[in-house]
Structures are given as C-alpha cells and as structure tokens.
Amino acid sequence: MKPNSSKSWAILWLMLIPLLVSLGCQPQPSDQPQPSDQPQSSDQPQPTNQPPSSNEPESGNKTFDAEVVFGPGPFNLPETRVGLLDLSSYRATLILSFDGAQAGQPHQWSKTYVMLATKDPAARQLTIEKTGDLSDLAPVFMAEVEGALYERRGENSCLANATEAGSSLAERMEPALFLAGVIGADEAGSETVNGVAASHYNFDERALGQVDIAKSTGEIWVASKGGYIVKYVLTTTGIADYFGEGTAGTLTWDYQVTNENKPVTIELPEDCPPGMVTAPLLADSTNTQNMPGVLSFDTPSSLADAADFYQKQLPSLGWKLDNEPSITDTLALINFTQEDKTLAVIITTDAEVTTVRIVTGKVQP
Amino acid sequence: MDRKACRHKGLIEFASGRRKSMNSVSRWQYFLYALGLALVILSTGQTWPTQAAPAGKNVRFYMDVAYPKTTLCTGQTVTYTVHVYRQFTSPPPGWTDKNLPEPSAIQNVKVEAYPADKTIGFFHGPQKAGIVSDRTGFNFDGPDSVEFQFTAGKKPGKTNLYFEGAVTGYTIQTGYVSFTVPIRVIRCNYEVSTHSTWVLKSQYGTGFAFEFMKATLTADDLGYLTSSPDPGVLWVTVNQIPNTKSVIAVYGGKAKLNGQVDENGLLNLKINFNTASGEEANCNAAGCGGGAVAFTPPPLMLNFPEAGGTKRAAQVLDSPAGPLPGTTTVTVIPLEQKP
Numbered sequence: 001m002k003p004n005s006s007k008s009w010a011i012l013w014l015m016l017i018p019l020l021v022s023l024g025c026q027p028q029p030s031d032q033p034q035p036s037d038q039p040q041s042s043d044q045p046q047p048t049n050q051p052p053s054s055n056e057p058e059s060g061n062k063t064f065d066a067e068v069v070f071g072p073g074p075f076n077l078p079e080t081r082v083g084l085l086d087l088s089s090y091r092a093t094l095i096l097s098f099d100g101a102q103a104g105q106p107h108q109w110s111k112t113y114v115m116l117a118t119k120d121p122a123a124r125q126l127t128i129e130k131t132g133d134l135s136d137l138a139p140v141f142m143a144e145v146e147g148a149l150y151e152r153r154g155e156n157s158c159l160a161n162a163t164e165a166g167s168s169l170a171e172r173m174e175p176a177l178f179l180a181g182v183i184g185a186d187e188a189g190s191e192t193v194n195g196v197a198a199s200h201y202n203f204d205e206r207a208l209g210q211v212d213i214a215k216s217t218g219e220i221w222v223a224s225k226g227g228y229i230v231k232y233v234l235t236t237t238g239i240a241d242y243f244g245e246g247t248a249g250t251l252t253w254d255y256q257v258t259n260e261n262k263p264v265t266i267e268l269p270e271d272c273p274p275g276m277v278t279a280p281l282l283a284d285s286t287n288t289q290n291m292p293g294v295l296s297f298d299t300p301s302s303l304a305d306a307a308d309f310y311q312k313q314l315p316s317l318g319w320k321l322d323n324e325p326s327i328t329d330t331l332a333l334i335n336f337t338q339e340d341k342t343l344a345v346i347i348t349t350d351a352e353v354t355t356v357r358i359v360t361g362k363v364q365p
Numbered sequence: 366m367d368r369k370a371c372r373h374k375g376l377i378e379f380a381s382g383r384r385k386s387m388n389s390v391s392r393w394q395y396f397l398y399a400l401g402l403a404l405v406i407l408s409t410g411q412t413w414p415t416q417a418a419p420a421g422k423n424v425r426f427y428m429d430v431a432y433p434k435t436t437l438c439t440g441q442t443v444t445y446t447v448h449v450y451r452q453f454t455s456p457p458p459g460w461t462d463k464n465l466p467e468p469s470a471i472q473n474v475k476v477e478a479y480p481a482d483k484t485i486g487f488f489h490g491p492q493k494a495g496i497v498s499d500r501t502g503f504n505f506d507g508p509d510s511v512e513f514q515f516t517a518g519k520k521p522g523k524t525n526l527y528f529e530g531a532v533t534g535y536t537i538q539t540g541y542v543s544f545t546v547p548i549r550v551i552r553c554n555y556e557v558s559t560h561s562t563w564v565l566k567s568q569y570g571t572g573f574a575f576e577f578m579k580a581t582l583t584a585d586d587l588g589y590l591t592s593s594p595d596p597g598v599l600w601v602t603v604n605q606i607p608n609t610k611s612v613i614a615v616y617g618g619k620a621k622l623n624g625q626v627d628e629n630g631l632l633n634l635k636i637n638f639n640t641a642s643g644e645e646a647n648c649n650a651a652g653c654g655g656g657a658v659a660f661t662p663p664p665l666m667l668n669f670p671e672a673g674g675t676k677r678a679a680q681v682l683d684s685p686a687g688p689l690p691g692t693t694t695v696t697v698i699p700l701e702q703k704p
Contacts, residue, residue: 060543060545061427061428061542061543061544061545062428062529062541062542062543063425063426063427063428063542064425064426064532064540064541064542065422065424065425065426065454066422066423066424066425066426066535066540067421067422067423067424068423068424068451068535070457070458074459076457076458076459076460078453078457078460078466078467078469079466079467079469080469096503096508098503111508128506134504135504140506148675157667157676157677157678158676158677159669159670159674159675159676160674160675160676161673161674161675165432166431166432167432172431172507173506173507177470177509178470178507178508178509180469180471180472181466181469183457183458184458209424209451209535210534210535211534211535212534213533213534214534238473242473243473243500243503244500244503251503271676271677271678271679272677273675273676273677273694274677274694289558291558291675291696292675292694292696293560293675293677293694294558294560294694296577323571323605324605324611326603326605326611326613328613330615331601331603331613331615333573333601333603333611333613335573344562344573344575346575346601348599348601348615357560357575357577359560359562359575361562361692
C-alpha cells in the first residue's frame, strides 16, 4: 500500500502545484484592474490611466467602488458599440434633444450626429448640426481619410493633422459610444426595424444603474444578425438641477443605424489639404518628414537611382505613369495618377545629398 | 518513518482529529484530487478581476483625461476632455465573455478644474475661488464628456492641473473621483513648411511649377514671431511638351514670415514670397527660346491653432505664362525653444 499511497500523493501534488502557480498569477485582493484586465481593442477609448489601486493612490487620482443595483430583466448590453466594427460600412445617426427650462426660462436644443463609416478603405466622416439654445451653433465636420484627421468648424478653414493614437473618430466620437449601456432590460419580442430583423427590449433608469434623481424609459432594438444596436431610444426626465444648476427638463436620445454594408461616400470640403502620402521610402532615407500632402526625405543615393526606384515601385502599387518623366542631372519630375489622385515625385540633388519630395493632389478637371 | 509518512499522518489527523484507516485516506485523496482539479480548471479560466473590488461592490468609478497635453507653449490654449467612467469590477449578470465589459462614460457628473499654481495659467469660464466647473455631457460635442480650456501664461514653469468630480445617483451616496495632469509650460518656436503646386495644361503641353519652403519662427519678448534669417524657397518648373525634351529649371528664392498668437490662442501667420527670377528656356508652339522669367505668388495669410496642423489655400501664381491657379499647403509644428 505504501508505494500506491506515495504515487497517489505525487499525483495530488502534481495537481496542486499548477493550482498554486495559477493562483499566484491572479490579481491580489488589493490589486485593481490593470491594463491587461481592461478590454483590449484598439478601436475603443482606452483610459490613458487605469483605475488606480486604492481610493487614495500614489498618483493622487481618486476612484471609488460601489455596489450598483441594475434592472431586473434578463437582457444586458453593457457595450453599446458591439457588432458595429464587423459591418463593412454604416451610417449612424444620433439625435440628442432637450426640452425644459433653465433659470425659469424655456430651454430647448437639439444636436444631430451623423457618422459615416467604411472599412475598406478605412474612412469616417462625422457631422454635427445644432439648433436651439446652445452657446455654439457652428456646424462641425470631421473626417478621417488616408491617415489624416480633418476638422472644419463653422466657416473656419479645414484643418488637417496626421491621425494619432487616441485621436481617431472611432475612439472619440462614435455615436454608439455616447449611449448608456443597459443591464437588466426586459424582452419585448422580435421586430423588423430599419429593414433589419431585431430583438426588442424595454428598460428604465434601473438598467442604467441610476436611481432617485431622474426617471428614464428606453427601448433598444438589437440586430438578430450581427448583434449591433439598430435603434435606441431613451427619454430621461430630470428633477431640478439634474441637467446642471437651475436646469430641469427632458432629454431624448434617438439613435439609429442604417445603410449597413452599403456603399458610403465620404467627401471632404474643397479647401481641405490632401491626405498623408503613402509611398515606399528608399532604404537609406534620412530626415523623413510626412505631412498632409507631402512626404520628403534625403538620401545618399543618386538622383538616377531614386528616380529608377519610384518608376519601378509606384506602378506596382497601382499608380500609372502620367507623361514621360522629366529627368536631368539635377532634377527629376515623375508624375503618376491613380483614379482622381495625382502623385508628383520631385527629386533634386546637389553635391552631397539627394532630396525626394512626393506631393499628392487631385487630378484637375 | 519518512517525511512523507509524517506529512501523511499529519493531514489525516488535521482532517478528522483522529487517525483514519487507509480507506478513509483514499477517500480524502479522491476528494482532494477532485477539489484540486476543479480549482485548477476554474482558476485557469479566471480573468475577471473579481478580487479587485471589495465584497459586494460591483462597479468602480474613475476619472480620465483623454490623452492630456502635458507640454504647452507659453500663451497656448489647450482643451482637456474629461470623462468619468463606470467600470464593472465583477461580471454583470449573464456576462460570459472572459473580459469584463468595457468602461462606459457617464453623464451628469459635476467636474471642477483648477491649476495648483495660478501664475502658470488659467481655466476659461466663470470662476469661484479660481475653480471652474461644468458637467459631463450635453454642452460639448462629445455628450459623454466635459471639456475645459486652459490657457498657459506668458512665463514658463510647471504645475499640476486638478480635475475633481462628484458622482451621484448611482445607488450610492455621492462618491468622488479625480485626475491630475502635470504640465510644463515652455517657450516655443514654430516650424512652418509650405509646398505649392501649379499646373497648366494646354494644347502645347503641360507646365508645372512647384514651391517648397521650410522656416522657423521665433518669438521676441513681446510675443511677435518672425523668421530670421529669411528662409530659402525652392522653385521647380517643368514644361513637358509632346515630342520634345522637357524644359526644367530650378530656382532659389526667399520668403519672409511673421505672426502673432491672438487672444483666442490662434497663431495668425503671414507669408510673403519674394519674386523668384532666373533664366529659363521658354517654349511655345513655335519652339523654345531662352529668357528671363519671374514668379511672384501673392502673400498668404492663415491662422492655426497653436497646436499646429495643416491647411490649404488657393494661390494664383503670376508667371510668364500668365496667372496660374494652384494651391499652397502650409504645415505648422510647434517646437520647443532651445536654450
């Protein structure tokens, strides 16, 4: 019996060791969610700072934990953008409207957000139209095309910047991200809404985790195929000061997704600069600068070698040579076109360095 | 008695308070195997930070400032976008994904903002004891956030920007969240780059003119920005005529830039291009001949946010072939002044 017993204990220890190791890998009770605990999606707004490790952490950033009671229903949709990124294109419209009083005076306003999104090529456009008693009624145009983020407010001229981490429209301004997630909504059957078969749910302020200070009623339709929100309507009536000091009334959210997987056209205002230049670089390039509309760099390669490189590389990327290249000992101009876009490769040289500038533009009518 | 036997005996005695038979030992072993196996399986699939929250607490509230700018130029106005998030610390009912739901921003949280050192800059808006406040949602383009505009003063320095929020209405007493952004205010220069394109297509062929310029604007004590020395401008012209060798010319020119940051935090920029002149082979239907040529683009006036960016402007070039419509693209990048 003893050998058998030893063998059995050995098996037991073999099982317990991974258990102990795995427990050691778990967050300790005092740990807070770390970056790896956060949902990882490059398209989601990731907090730049994770919740710190206590209510008075070293960084001085304060957080607190609470027991929040949600709705009694069986349906949960805590992530309101779920399924959207799987669509090849869509149009999302959010109309946010307020009707109430501020400082005893009638107060009404409305904002309409329209996001157009397409996956291939990746591009987005957001417009915001505003009416009513708002301090700033200037319309807003934003777009993301060819690696550049465009913005035009009111009558101001169009401004472009290279898209950076955290600045993309999908991360900052996706209308679905503005909707409150629901926990504990009630089932209300199946319906077709906006031409899409969907499951219908009802909820109230409890599904938002809220109590006392506002009354809400909401409905949500979730696409049977794809699981994204097709329609979301929420009406919240706040008691005095809920919407700010001296402001009370009713706020309505009306969100709809249409044109799923249908072609989307994104057009920039006429005065917007060109997008970022996407072109290969010579292997020995230095001093590279990529700005909207122009890519430039220096190279120790000869002008002839640089010109030869682009005459070979760009056609393989879909660019067609436009006219014969103009090449001398000190300058080369090679023009390409692709659909309605132009690309001019301008190469200059002096005794020490060859400079390549690649300028993008539009075919002139 | 070896060590295994000792441990064996100890476990048996600890488990029951008395010595058990071998059969009993086996049953305990089987029980422990099953328990161990169950725990191993459960623990390997466990990625929720359920241990993070105190018992009974299922949600954490916290504040975040989205990608805060921490280095500002003197006089620069920067917008800080503040969110207050609700993050599940244990899975909501029915949640089966291995990751917890993404944090969601909540509305109607009153947020206050103030700098630790008021001599470094100020937040815009009505102030009470140097503190401005607003609520997340509704007043801003992003209806789940609150935006604060901060303008740095004229002197360089460091301070902290404090953002503090009070969360109410979530089945809790009011809870407080905060976020601190350390900032550094520096004196800045601005790098200004331009590139222009003019194209003229005619029955005789296609003429191109390109302009490239890069300059650095430096500020004087009064905040006026000038380019000194005047930056060089590269001009390239190409005439492509069918069945004829292209006529190419490269010129050097000069430009003069000046600007100022106004009270709205906009950098107003003026670019004057001097006339670029040289010798070029001019071509027309009758053939090509040499001659002096000159190009004079009109001055450009644009404004930029101090954070910089790229804008495009229509630009008509006064050229030997007559007025040419084209465009100039201008990029402004703030740079830290070198001591």
